[in-house]
Amino acid sequence: MNTLTPTYRWLAAALLSMGVALPAQAQEDPIKVGILHSLSGTMAISESTLKDTMLMLIEQQNEAGGLLGRQLEPVVVDPASNWPLFAEKARELLAQEKVDVIFGNWTSVSRKSVLPVVEELNGLLFYPVQYEGEESSENVFYTGAAPNQQAIPAVNYLMNNVGVERWVLAGTDYVYPRTTNKILEAYLKDHGVADEDIMINYTPFGHSDWQNIVSDIKRFGSEGKKTAVVSTINGDANVPFYRELGNQGIDAADIPVVAFSVGEQELSGIDTAPLVGHLAAWNYFMSVDNDANYDFIDAWIDYTGDEMSVTNDPMEAHYIGFNMWLEAVRKAGTPDVDAVKDAIIGVTVPNLTGGYAAMMPNHHITKPVLIGEIQDNGQFSVVWETPSTVAGDAWSDYLEGSRDLISDWRKPMECGNYNVVEASCGGGVEAQ
Amino acid sequence: MRITRCLTLWLLLCALMLALLGSAQAQQDDPGKPLLEALASASYAAKSDAIDAIVASGDSRSRAWLEALNDGKLQQNKQTGQFVVVLANRGRNWPVEDALSGEPLGEMSRRELDRIGINNALRGQLRSTLAVLDLYVDNPDARLQAANDLLGQVDAGMVAPLEAVRDQEPSEAVQERLTEALAIYRLEQGDAQAIETLSGSLHPEARAALNGAAASDDPALAAQAKKALDGIEQTLKINRGFETLYFGLSLGSVLVLAAIGLAITFGVMGVINMAHGELIMLGAYTSWGMQQLLPGQPGLAVILSIPAGFLVAGLAGVAIERCVIQFLKGRPLETLLATFGVSLILQQLVRTLVSPLNRTVITPEWMSGSLVINDALSLTLNRLYVLGFALLVFAALMLVMRRTRLGLEVRAVTQNRAMARSMGIRATRVDMLTFGLGAGVAGLAGVALAQLTNVGPNLGQSYIIDSFMVVVFGGVGNLWGTLVAGMSLGVINQVLEPWAGAVLAKIIVLVFIILFIQKRPRGLFPQKGRAAEG
Numbered sequence: 023m024n025t026l027t028p029t030y031r032w033l034a035a036a037l038l039s040m041g042v043a044l045p046a047q048a049q050e051d052p053i054k055v056g057i058l059h060s061l062s063g064t065m066a067i068s069e070s071t072l073k074d075t076m077l078m079l080i081e082q083q084n085e086a087g088g089l090l091g092r093q094l095e096p097v098v099v100d101p102a103s104n105w106p107l108f109a110e111k112a113r114e115l116l117a118q119e120k121v122d123v124i125f126g127n128w129t130s131v132s133r134k135s136v137l138p139v140v141e142e143l144n145g146l147l148f149y150p151v152q153y154e155g156e157e158s159s160e161n162v163f164y165t166g167a168a169p170n171q172q173a174i175p176a177v178n179y180l181m182n183n184v185g186v187e188r189w190v191l192a193g194t195d196y197v198y199p200r201t202t203n204k205i206l207e208a209y210l211k212d213h214g215v216a217d218e219d220i221m222i223n224y225t226p227f228g229h230s231d232w233q234n235i236v237s238d239i240k241r242f243g244s245e246g247k248k249t250a251v252v253s254t255i256n257g258d259a260n261v262p263f264y265r266e267l268g269n270q271g272i273d274a275a276d277i278p279v280v281a282f283s284v285g286e287q288e289l290s291g292i293d294t295a296p297l298v299g300h301l302a303a304w305n306y307f308m309s310v311d312n313d314a315n316y317d318f319i320d321a322w323i324d325y326t327g328d329e330m331s332v333t334n335d336p337m338e339a340h341y342i343g344f345n346m347w348l349e350a351v352r353k354a355g356t357p358d359v360d361a362v363k364d365a366i367i368g369v370t371v372p373n374l375t376g377g378y379a380a381m382m383p384n385h386h387i388t389k390p391v392l393i394g395e396i397q398d399n400g401q402f403s404v405v406w407e408t409p410s411t412v413a414g415d416a417w418s419d420y421l422e423g424s425r426d427l428i429s430d431w432r433k434p435m436e437c438g439n440y441n442v443v444e445a446s447c448g449g450g451v452e453a454q
Numbered sequence: 455m456r457i458t459r460c461l462t463l464w465l466l467l468c469a470l471m472l473a474l475l476g477s478a479q480a481q482q483d484d485p486g487k488p489l490l491e492a493l494a495s496a497s498y499a500a501k502s503d504a505i506d507a508i509v510a511s512g513d514s515r516s517r518a519w520l521e522a523l524n525d526g527k528l529q530q531n532k533q534t535g536q537f538v539v540v541l542a543n544r545g546r547n548w549p550v551e552d553a554l555s556g557e558p559l560g561e562m563s564r565r566e567l568d569r570i571g572i573n574n575a576l577r578g579q580l581r582s583t584l585a586v587l588d589l590y591v592d593n594p595d596a597r598l599q600a601a602n603d604l605l606g607q608v609d610a611g612m613v614a615p616l617e618a619v620r621d622q623e624p625s626e627a628v629q630e631r632l633t634e635a636l637a638i639y640r641l642e643q644g645d646a647q648a649i650e651t652l653s654g655s656l657h658p659e660a661r662a663a664l665n666g667a668a669a670s671d672d673p674a675l676a677a678q679a680k681k682a683l684d685g686i687e688q689t690l691k692i693n694r695g696f697e698t699l700y701f702g703l704s705l706g707s708v709l710v711l712a713a714i715g716l717a718i719t720f721g722v723m724g725v726i727n728m729a730h731g732e733l734i735m736l737g738a739y740t741s742w743g744m745q746q747l748l749p750g751q752p753g754l755a756v757i758l759s760i761p762a763g764f765l766v767a768g769l770a771g772v773a774i775e776r777c778v779i780q781f782l783k784g785r786p787l788e789t790l791l792a793t794f795g796v797s798l799i800l801q802q803l804v805r806t807l808v809s810p811l812n813r814t815v816i817t818p819e820w821m822s823g824s825l826v827i828n829d830a831l832s833l834t835l836n837r838l839y840v841l842g843f844a845l846l847v848f849a850a851l852m853l854v855m856r857r858t859r860l861g862l863e864v865r866a867v868t869q870n871r872a873m874a875r876s877m878g879i880r881a882t883r884v885d886m887l888t889f890g891l892g893a894g895v896a897g898l899a900g901v902a903l904a905q906l907t908n909v910g911p912n913l914g915q916s917y918i919i920d921s922f923m924v925v926v927f928g929g930v931g932n933l934w935g936t937l938v939a940g941m942s943l944g945v946i947n948q949v950l951e952p953w954a955g956a957v958l959a960k961i962i963v964l965v966f967i968i969l970f971i972q973k974r975p976r977g978l979f980p981q982k983g984r985a986a987e988g
Contacts, residue, residue: 062802064912066810184574195957225956228916230907231708233701233837234951244658246665261812261908269824269834275578291812291908296822298526299574309569316565320546329545395573397526399543405573 052095053088053357055080056115058126058136058147063103068257068336069128071287072150073098075337076125078325079344089351097121101132108132109139116143122357123148123347125340130154130197137162146359148347150339152282152304154201158416158429158438161359163366164386165343165379166336167305168414169205173252175391176280176303177206179406180250181213184278188219188249190239195224199254202282206252208420219247229259232266240270243277251279260284261292264300274299274395285334289400297396305389306338306375307402315374332400342379342387345371367432377411384429384438386414484554486513490537493523493570494530501576509583517587519553524580528553529567538562582607594625601631606659608639638663646675653682656689656829693830698948704837706944707844708906710937712917713924714848715896717936719771721925722868723888725779726786728793730921731914732800733893736770737763737900738909739804742813753818756905763901764894770800771893775886797914804911812910821905840902847898848937854891855933864888868931927967929977939978943967
């Protein structure tokens with residue numbers, strides 16, 4: 023039956039064993055990177071680009087030789103904008119796929135749903151979106167802005183540089199706008215703004231009929247004092263809101279609107295000609311004039327193959343977070359979670375705006391705060407920025423119960439909510 | 455600073471004429487270059503002075519420079535320091551022309567260019583500067599706009615020139631505006647006579663000036679201003695009433711548009727179609743697709759997308775009816791689940807094929823802005839068109855149902871299927887066409903909604919609940935009911951909203967409908983007679 027001579031048989035066996043052995047040696051189980059972003063459902067609009075950003079960064083890293091001589095392997099799951107499913111998918115990533123790190127989430131509620139899973143299974147989560155603060159977990163790294171890195175500097179800019187005296191705080195009715203507006207209201211009152219000069223308005227998700235609210239804002243702003251709108255209106259509701267602003271003739275020179283959730287990607291779905299001059303506060307704008315940024319944009323355009331594709335703030339947050347994680351793994355010499363967790367504190371990497379981002383002991387990072395005005399091409403032009411970077415504050419200084427808390431994950435404290443008054447960890451009331 | 459600016463504006467005007475007579479400057483030592491270089495300085499205060507210097511220079515190109523600066527299109531090449539005007543600023547490479555000579559320079563990468571940035575304060579300065587220049591153009595609308603921009607911006611240096619302009623102004627409206635602008639200035643200076651001019655004005659700047667006077671130390675002036683303000687307040691209240699009514703009708707027209715297709719598929723045929731929202735979405739995407747096919751002609755695209763949206767959504771509707779619904783006749787629960795599945799499939803299809811991101815639908819020129827009735831009441835044009843469109847669609851649909859053979863057959867089949875079939879009507883074909891008609895109308899709603907809200911995969915979801923609400927409230931099977939229900943829900947919602955807030959207003963409306971349905975289960979206009987039994 024067998025036609026091979028003994029020599030050939032021996033050679034074939036050797037070749038076979040080499041064939042098995044060679045790739046095994048080269049691949050020596052890759053480092054797995056979990057990507058937990060919704061690719062379907064309502065949040066796909068924002069999150070699917072972040073998945074692509076991560077895939078691009080991983081591809082670039084692999085071309086540059088991988089990490090610790092090993093390749094990176096992305097593991098993509100789709101939590102479908104379904105909050106409980108986020109927890110299940112995180113469990114799948116950590117328990118079955120055994121990923122070394124997870125980059126993911128957008129909404130606060132999805133992060134809250136993933137949090138117990140990541141803590142229980144001791145994973146690593148990099149969260150790239152600006153959020154309401156009041157949280158610090160041992161296993162989560164917050165690469166987006168805390169309120170003191172976005173909302174407070176924006177209000178300062180309006181107060182000091184624009185001379186705003188009357189404030190409309192408009193937001194979508196959920197946890198991020200409510201907490202942010204609570205902080206802002208306390209902050210404004212601290213700075214001598216009277217009750218009748220603050221108007222607060224909440225609207226449901228996806229609100230599309232803004233006629234009455236915009237006309238209210240117009241009336242509120244026509245009392246003689248300089249008025250501004252601080253908008254925490256979420257995603258989809260912004261298009262009809264800005265359209266109504268434009269149509270009712272509210273000009274940015276009269277009543278500027280500063281938004282915390284509107285970036286380049288949201289603007290790509292709006293005709294921005296009537297919106298020129300309205301503001302947004304972020305830590306990154308695509309228009310920032312910097313070579314690192316242009317390289318990132320070019321790589322992104324090449325990756326997507328779409329000449330018109332835009333970059334935005336959460337993408338930069340992933341860029342920073344990914345580089346920090348790489349650096350920490352190199353420093354620790356292993357992707358092991360506990361080692362990386364300790365190694366990453368103090369790691370400093372360049373950001374895309376010409377500065378550096380450092381990981382602080384409270385798992386937040388340092389960021390510059392930029393105020394940009396909307397241009398007619400859907401981009402922002404920076405009109406103001408903080409003189410230096412601002413470190414993220416997990417616990418707001420303007421909320422009762424939260425101002426006494428600090429977070430420090432270094433040894434020996436290792437506590438996310440240390441109460442300096444009671445001198446105990448886990449002390450203090452959760453801020454309402 | 456303002457005074458000097460206005461004086462310099464005069465200089466500019468004189469110089470403009472001189473420049474028209476004179477010849478172009480030599481290219482070598484262009485006097486424009488240092489002016490633009492001053493603009494490129496980092497601080498906004500220095501830029502403000504540079505703008506004044508440009509105006510004072512009287513250079514014939516200054517208007518073009520200021521406009522380009524205002525649009526963010528005046529830029530500087532980083533390497534050569536050359537000033538350019540960007541002609542189109544999308545994508546990576548932008549066509550530019552030389553700011554000094556006006557020569558086209560081909561394309562430059564956005565990496566090479568440095569924009570001369572402005573902020574809102576500078577934008578205001580530029581606007582009033584350009585407004586004064588606009589007072590001298592031939593187009594009366596532009597002059598009126600310029601006069602509007604000057605309200606509350608007048609200062610001492612401008613009074614004499616403005617009065618001269620006003621006396622020569624042919625258009626009465628512009629004259630009135632200028633008088634008002636001057637009166638605001640005079641009132642700010644404490645002139646009580648100005649109050650009379652302003653007492654009929656509804657403009658916020660006039661009100662702000664009166665508010666300021668009412669708080670002044672002079673008791674006579676304050677009392678007079680207060681009286682004028684009270685009069686204005688009365689007029690404002692009436693205007694506010696009209697405004698709320700308009701808001702309500704406009705919201706109502708959106709509800710009617712979204713629901714009227716469902717009034718046919720659910721109301722007349724009795725099919726619970728959860729994919730109705732996605733048919734609306736298809737219409738909206740057709741509107742977007744049409745704009746992609748006809749770049750630069752948004753107006754034509756909107757008009758063409760009306761029949762196209764109807765066809766696309768209608769054909770999708772026919773396909774859904776053929777593939778799914780006809781097999782589930784008389785099984786409402788299964789129809790509900792199956793069409794819900796169809797809705798998810800359609801959403802994900804759009805996400806995969808087009809993009810998960812929202813698409814921009816450009817509003818054509820004639821649909822943006824508002825129709826100004828007076829200073830306190832203006833009707834937004836896009837919503838006005840949608841209101842008219844909703845009424846048109848409704849009328850057309852009534853015609854189809856009442857006057858055409860298809861309408862007759864539809865009514866026959868829904869009233870008594872067996873009898874209609876025995877009279878030779880092909881019931882299955884009628885079912886298909888009816889569903890197609892309802893779906894097509896949903897597509898029309900999508901075309902209209904594309905002008906008001908997001909065009910994205912989630913568009914449909916936000917309207918499905920509202921649509922069912924309107925149809926049930928109006929009375930199943932009655933098109934008039936849908937119209938009245940949609941409009942009245944819109945008005946109720948907008949009346950409640952300023953009192954209760956958007957979230958609570960929605961809840962109150964929902965509770966109201968639930969209570970109403972308890973009392974009258976068949977809605978506002980219940981069907982009567984034998985048809986109601988079927």
